[in-house]
Amino acid sequence: MDKPGVPLQGAYTTKAVRELVGSWRLTHQTVALVPTMGNLHQGHLSLMEIAREHADRVVCSIFVNPTQFGVGEDFESYPRSLADDEALLAEQGLVDLVFAPDDKDIYPFGVEAAVRVSVPQLHGELCAAGRPGHFEGVSSVVLRLLGIVAPDVMVLGEKDYQQLVLLRRMVRDLQLPIKVVGGSIQRERDGLAMSSRNRYLSASERRTAPKLHGELKRVREALLDGEENLRALETEASRALRAAGFDPDYVEVRRAGDLSRPNGLESAGDNLIVLAAAWLGKARLIDNLRI
Amino acid sequence: MDKPGVPLQGAYTTKAVRELVGSWRLTHQTVALVPTMGNLHQGHLSLMEIAREHADRVVCSIFVNPTQFGVGEDFESYPRSLADDEALLAEQGLVDLVFAPDDKDIYPFGVEAAVRVSVPQLHGELCAAGRPGHFEGVSSVVLRLLGIVAPDVMVLGEKDYQQLVLLRRMVRDLQLPIKVVGGSIQRERDGLAMSSRNRYLSASERRTAPKLHGELKRVREALLDGEENLRALETEASRALRAAGFDPDYVEVRRAGDLSRPNGLESAGDNLIVLAAAWLGKARLIDNLRI
Numbered sequence: 001m002d003k004p005g006v007p008l009q010g011a012y013t014t015k016a017v018r019e020l021v022g023s024w025r026l027t028h029q030t031v032a033l034v035p036t037m038g039n040l041h042q043g044h045l046s047l048m049e050i051a052r053e054h055a056d057r058v059v060c061s062i063f064v065n066p067t068q069f070g071v072g073e074d075f076e077s078y079p080r081s082l083a084d085d086e087a088l089l090a091e092q093g094l095v096d097l098v099f100a101p102d103d104k105d106i107y108p109f110g111v112e113a114a115v116r117v118s119v120p121q122l123h124g125e126l127c128a129a130g131r132p133g134h135f136e137g138v139s140s141v142v143l144r145l146l147g148i149v150a151p152d153v154m155v156l157g158e159k160d161y162q163q164l165v166l167l168r169r170m171v172r173d174l175q176l177p178i179k180v181v182g183g184s185i186q187r188e189r190d191g192l193a194m195s196s197r198n199r200y201l202s203a204s205e206r207r208t209a210p211k212l213h214g215e216l217k218r219v220r221e222a223l224l225d226g227e228e229n230l231r232a233l234e235t236e237a238s239r240a241l242r243a244a245g246f247d248p249d250y251v252e253v254r255r256a257g258d259l260s261r262p263n264g265l266e267s268a269g270d271n272l273i274v275l276a277a278a279w280l281g282k283a284r285l286i287d288n289l290r291i
Numbered sequence: 292m293d294k295p296g297v298p299l300q301g302a303y304t305t306k307a308v309r310e311l312v313g314s315w316r317l318t319h320q321t322v323a324l325v326p327t328m329g330n331l332h333q334g335h336l337s338l339m340e341i342a343r344e345h346a347d348r349v350v351c352s353i354f355v356n357p358t359q360f361g362v363g364e365d366f367e368s369y370p371r372s373l374a375d376d377e378a379l380l381a382e383q384g385l386v387d388l389v390f391a392p393d394d395k396d397i398y399p400f401g402v403e404a405a406v407r408v409s410v411p412q413l414h415g416e417l418c419a420a421g422r423p424g425h426f427e428g429v430s431s432v433v434l435r436l437l438g439i440v441a442p443d444v445m446v447l448g449e450k451d452y453q454q455l456v457l458l459r460r461m462v463r464d465l466q467l468p469i470k471v472v473g474g475s476i477q478r479e480r481d482g483l484a485m486s487s488r489n490r491y492l493s494a495s496e497r498r499t500a501p502k503l504h505g506e507l508k509r510v511r512e513a514l515l516d517g518e519e520n521l522r523a524l525e526t527e528a529s530r531a532l533r534a535a536g537f538d539p540d541y542v543e544v545r546r547a548g549d550l551s552r553p554n555g556l557e558s559a560g561d562n563l564i565v566l567a568a569a570w571l572g573k574a575r576l577i578d579n580l581r582i
Contacts, residue, residue, distance in 0.1 A: 014466055108464060109412075113465040115430070118407050121400075139406070147466050173399060173406040174304055174438050 005093040010086065010100065014148050021059070021149060029056035033151035035142055038062040038100075039079040040088050043186040043194035047155045048094040050183045054153040060089060061145050062097040067111055068137030074282075079196055099149065106144055115142045119166045119173070122259055126162050127277055127286065130249045138163055141172050146171075148239075151178060158182045158195050161288045163276060165259050177178050185287070187213065191285045200283035209285060211244045216289040219253065219274045223291050230262070234244055241278050249284070250275040256290055295386040296384040297349075301377065301391065305439050308390050312440060314349070320347035324442035326433055329353040329391075330370040331379050334477035334485035338446045339385040341474045351380060352390040352436050358402055359428030365573075370487055390440065397435050410457045410464070413550055417453050418568055418577065421540045429454055430461050437462075442469060449473045450484050452566060452579045456550050476578070478504065484578045491574035493532045499570055502535045507580040508566045510544065514582050521553070532569050537576075539569040547581055 011017045021031060032055035035049045044060075051058040062085055069075035082100055088093045107114045117139040122128055128135055146154065154171070156164045167259045168180045186194045191213035192206075201209055211283060222233055230253045237251040255262050256273040272291040302308045312322060323346035325338045335351075342349040353376055360366035373391055380386045408430045413419055419426055437489045445462070447455045459471045477485045482504035483497075492500055506528045513524055521544045525554065528542040546553050547564040563582040566576060 018468070108466070109460070112465075113411050115461050116409050116411065118409075120404050120407065144465055169400070170406050173404075174435055175399070176438055177309070 006096050008086065008090040008093075008095055008098060009065060010098045012100055012102070012105075014101065014105050015146055017059070017097070019187055020097060021057075024057050027160065030152040031057045031059060031149065032153040032155055033056050033059045033061065033145065033149045034095075034155045035061045035063075035145050037064045037078065037080050037196070038085050039196040041186075041194050041196065043157055043159065045088070045092055045094075045184075047157055047184050048089070048092060050181060051153065051155045052094045054155070054179070054181060055151070057096045058094060059099055059149050059151065060095045061101075061149070063099075063106060063141065063145075065106070065137060065141040066103065066228060067107075067114065067140055068134050070133055073131075074197075079199060099145075101148075110281045114140065116140050117170065119170050121169050122162060124169055126250060126252060126254075126259065126275060128162070130277065130284075135163065135166055139166065142167055143170065143174075146176060146178060153179045153181060155181045155183055157185070158288070159185045159195065159286065161273065162259060170238045177244040191217075193285070195285065197283045197285065200281065202281055205245075205281045205283070208245050209280055209283075212241065212246065212276060212280075212285055212287050213289075215240055216274050216276060216287055219290050220252070220291050223253070223272065223274075237274075237276070241276070246278040246280050246285075249279070250274040251278075253291075295484055297387050299377065299381040299384075299386055300315075301389045303391055303393070305392065305396050308350070308485065311388060312348075315348050321444070322346050322348045322350060322440065322442040323444040323446055324352065324436065324440045325386075325446045326354075326436050328355045328369065328487070329376050330372050330487040331376045332477075332485050332487065334448055334450065336379070336383055336385075337477050338448055338474040339380070339383065341472060342444065342446045343385045345446070345470070345472060346442070348387045349385060350388045350390055350440050351386045351441065352392075352440070354390075354392055354397060354432065354436075356397070356428060356432040357394065358398075358405065358431055359425050361422055361424060364422075365488075370490060390436075392439075395560075397432060398551045405431065407431050408461065410461050412457060412460050413453060417541060417543060417545075417550065417566060418425075419453070421568065422454045422573075426454065426457055430457065431456060432580045433458055434461065434465075437467060437469060443470060446472045446474055448476070449579070450486065451474045452564065453550060473573070482508075484576075486576065488513065488574045488576065491572065493572055496536075496572045496574070499536050500576060503532065503537065503567060503569055503571075503576055503578050504580075506531055507565050507567060507578055510542070511580050511582050514544070514563065514565075528567070530561070537569040537571050539567065539573070542567040542569075544582075 032051035034051050118136045164182050190210040192210045219233050234251045236249045241248045253274045256271040275288040277286045313462050323342035325342050409427045481501040483501045510524050525542045529539045532539045544565045547562040566579040568577045
């Protein structure tokens with residue numbers, strides 16, 4: 001691939017980002033934001049490529065957001081690797097600015113007193129069932145990042161598909177003049193969706209992990225073969241995952257547009273998606289596949 | 292007063308506002324927003340004057356926001372008088388744009404599914420105690436208006452003092468590049484704070500109503516005379532209001548900066564304020580006074 005070789009700049013405060021982005025605005029350059037929690041892998045880099053196609057300047061934010069981790073989740077142990085991330089982005093040459101704020105930049109009044117933003121859509125469903133408060137944390141931090149960077153475009157990975165749907169709704173409902181673009185899932189050679197949390201897997205769990213993708217493919221095949229009993233497909237996939245050593249949170253077939261439940265397959269015009277979340281050892285893996 | 296005589300324009304959709312404000316932006320003009328629920332009186336007009344001092348262009352929004360009215364509150368009966376409001380603003384000549392959206396403009400996905408914004412500060416205190424959900428409705432609509440108009444300055448009346456404190460917190464916590472300016476309470480000759488809800492008062496209630504301001508003045512005098520028992524002052528003021536025919540929700544002395552409770556008067560550096568809310572017939576009146 002031809003690399004434009006953009007020089008990477010770093011900004012570690014809201015003020016520094018505002019100044020730099022403001023200078024771009026003066027010359028009418030457009031800006032894309034890719035919000036991340038760091039520990040960047042090829043999945044993230046593919047989003048930077050998409051961002052580069054959509055705007056003159058690309059900002060990658062790196063912030064491990066405390067408010068989207070629940071009690072007992074992996075906030076403390078979540079991998080932090082800013083120096084490596086910056087080196088990777090500098091080598092890739094697609095990002096103009098890394099914005100790596102600290103908690104005080106994002107939550108100046110502290111986490112407890114922080115203004116909260118919630119999207120009622122899909123409340124308690126899919127990943128929201130097993131991770132109460134998670135998406136409120138996500139929308140609360142992303143709204144802040146959007147306020148600070150004021151991008152024209154935001155690029156989000158489709159692996160976190162529910163997050164993509166909810167943030168797209170947030171942007172539309174709050175009427176922010178920002179285009180939300182999804183980037184497709186990047187996979188290892190054996191089909192496992194790339195994720196920072198894959199490093200929590202032991203060697204034997206790592207060999208098991210691609211079966212999550214495998215089960216989603218089986219569901220897709222069955223649907224394409226005309227199977228109409230969605231509930232049976234979901235149940236069978238959960239059973240197979242459990243047999244393989246997973247502890248599944250859910251396997252569900254939904255409408256791809258808004259993740260609402262389809263009324264069977266009779267409405268053939270529906271664009272469907274199958275989504276799953278399953279624990280494997282200490283890792284909670286998620287994956288999805290468009291039908 | 293010397294009136295600049297700005298010609299008034301009207302915009303009734305998000306798109307129309309964006310286009311007009313965008314054209315001002317192209318010539319680097321600054322913009323102030325005065326959000327209102329219409330039924331404009333001298334209190335509102337004084338805010339337009341302040342807005343004019345702070346920006347090149349003034350936008351007055353008029354929107355009776357359903358999400359800030361509780362069950363059994365006066366959403367249906369709240370006075371709507373857009374034609375009169377526009378005539379008044381046109382005559383005053385200080386406002387460039389009236390933005391009067393409908394529900395679909397502000398809540399494109401409906402009220403139930405709308406993204407919600409909440410400020411945890413003062414949760415359940417003062418007016419939040421008697422009006423659950425009210426301030427969440429206020430912050431949710433004002434964030435939308437700020438997103439649509441993208442002003443440099445927002446001017447809010449100090450009569451709704453808790454609202455001012457919470458919205459200032461929202462703007463600062465979300466790091467919106469917007470200055471929040473408060474405008475002092477405008478009063479009738481007999482001291483009653485101007486309010487659209489004063490019209491709910493019967494003739495005899497209208498004669499009683501200024502006693503609310505009167506009690507706040509008595510509390511202020513006592514504090515300035517060195518009275519240190521805040522609780523006793525508050526209780527006595529509530530008792531007096533009840534005796535006069537009010538049904539008080541609260542009378543409280545607070546710190547003016549963040550409305551936290553003062554530790555008595557020992558910290559003389561504290562800037563205090565006394566606030567009250569009291570029902571009189573069908574009207575819920577609020578008022579406050581800086582000490």
